[in-house]
Amino acid sequence: MRSMRPLLLAEFTATSCIGRGVAPTLQSLLEQRSGLTRCAFETVKIDTHIGEVPGVDSQRLPKALQRFNCRNNRLAELALQQDGFFETVQSAATRWGRRRVGVFIGTSTAGIMQTELAYRARDPVNGALPSSFEYGTTHNSFSVADYLRQRCGLEGPAVAVSAACASSAKVFGSARRMIESGLIDAALVGGTDSLCLTTLYGFHSLQLSSPLPCRPFDAARDGISVGEAAAFALLERVPENLDVNSVLLLGVGESSDAYHMSAPHPEGLGAKRAMQAALNLGSMEPGDIDYINLHGTGTPSNDRSESQAVTSLFGPTTPCSSTKGATGHTLGAAGALEAVISALAIQNGLMPGGVQSTRIDPTLTAHYIRENRRAPVRRVLSNSFGFGGTNCSLIFGRAG
């Protein structure tokens, strides 16, 4: 069976409604604080809660990159400025060479909000979109990867992975293969998805968004809370001298449901296959996993399906929780955000309890934890699943 060489998560950062950068994110997790608020975004009139990052629209982009100006790239820039991450990427470019660092960014809707706004400002006579509207550097899925590539001066292969809510988990797979192939030495990986009307009204139309803050695994759960986030990591080959506190990428597993565009496989077969593939690639057994960061969106069918998949593979005792009650479902950024949360769990010996949920659904057999647990966490499995039946599981572990 094929296996992968572990990769080093050299640096990482995350910005979501629970904090800008890793320190406030960790603090929120320790305090079990949720960042979800009643939706007052833009002109949206939906009775729901969202995970909005404050200050995104006042974030400026460098003058030379103004054509990239949209909420999604402003959020990416805001996140890039946290934890000295921009400088980290710059020094990686110097260390490895600009051509030897790739860019792999997950997003589901990128800057589509620019197009939503442009459609409100069409020429009354000929219907044309305003001349100020730029498609390629805002709306297009590649725009955020292109922005980061140009912002950081990276010249290696660059791509956006856009597989709905598994997007920024899958970037770890693409980067892993590209590094292992020898084409690059390091990769800027991550995800950025920002609030927009398409997703808020879209999930509402599917009756998948909750009027309340989402309650993953709760008996009364009734849908997601859409959130936004940008989270990045620098992925490198493992150096000879490794700090024992370092976090490694140990496994990546991907699969397809072959079932339905917007509903998960009822028994979670695709999810199970992805988790098993991640274990296989990392040459691990289910018992090697200390904590599972669930996809846990808070819809009745998603959580039921995932719980079945988790239990069938790990049994009913491995502690697991969803952090989406705190952050909301950040869609294409969720995989990267939860990769950072997994890394924080490992470095700080923290299994974050799932917030918002008050009474766990007794029919869900996975061992869902609501209270924080402080205990050594050596290995974490993180799940991300999406529309189109796309599944990705990542395994992170402590170096020493």
Add this chain to the structure above:
Amino acid sequence: MKLSAYIGGIGILGPGFDNWPQAAAILSGRQPYRSAPTGLPIPGMLPPAERRRTGRVVKLALGIALEAASNTEADATQIPSVFSSSGSDGHICHEICQALALSSREVSPTRFSNSVHNVAAGYWSIATGSMAEANVLCAFDASFVAGLLDALAQTAVDQQAVLLVAYDTEYPPPLHAKRPIPDAFGVAMVLTPERISSSMAKIDLVLTDENADAMQDAELEALRGAIPAARSLPLLRLLAMGAPGRTILDYLDVSRAAVQVQPCF
């Protein structure tokens, strides 16, 4: 550093391109190129309920993927896949943005689920019953080589056959004026780590600073410049000619892909 694989099993649809044998005759100069609106097949492999919901992106991607699968002895319907496209379904995107510009803001739930960039990969999995992984990429105008790189890395590193599906469709007005893709074009190919009986050629890819090759025929060159997936044409031409050669495919502003083609005989 180079990436290598064997190519065999090609599917193609585009303006004036109906299938690989016909496209190969054109690209090798045995038949003149005559542009015509791209004909897209009904995806008969999907259950009727799903079939009704599919737009042009899905018809195109499934059409070329199926042709590629029929031209290889690798079981291309069950192997990992890489879907790469410069955009999602432009017509659905238009409908959603139009609905959101009205005060009622009624977004169709089916349109919303089909608006994801991985819509074609999702339907491919449903149609084939394959639970194998599908990567879904976008690199704007560089999407073809981005997909090829990902598929080659997967073939080389994981030593498994991979189906690459690269495709683009048009946006309707008013987005069309901002992203003027004229018609649908797509190419699918099966990459294998070892030579198999349907292998047409071995390819070796390296990134380069050299300029991209143009197509000799003015109309084909216009097509190469107009649709991102058609940046594959110089490679397809070499494969169609069955002759050894080297060609430079357009990729990012800072790099191109040099592909060495060695036919299998």
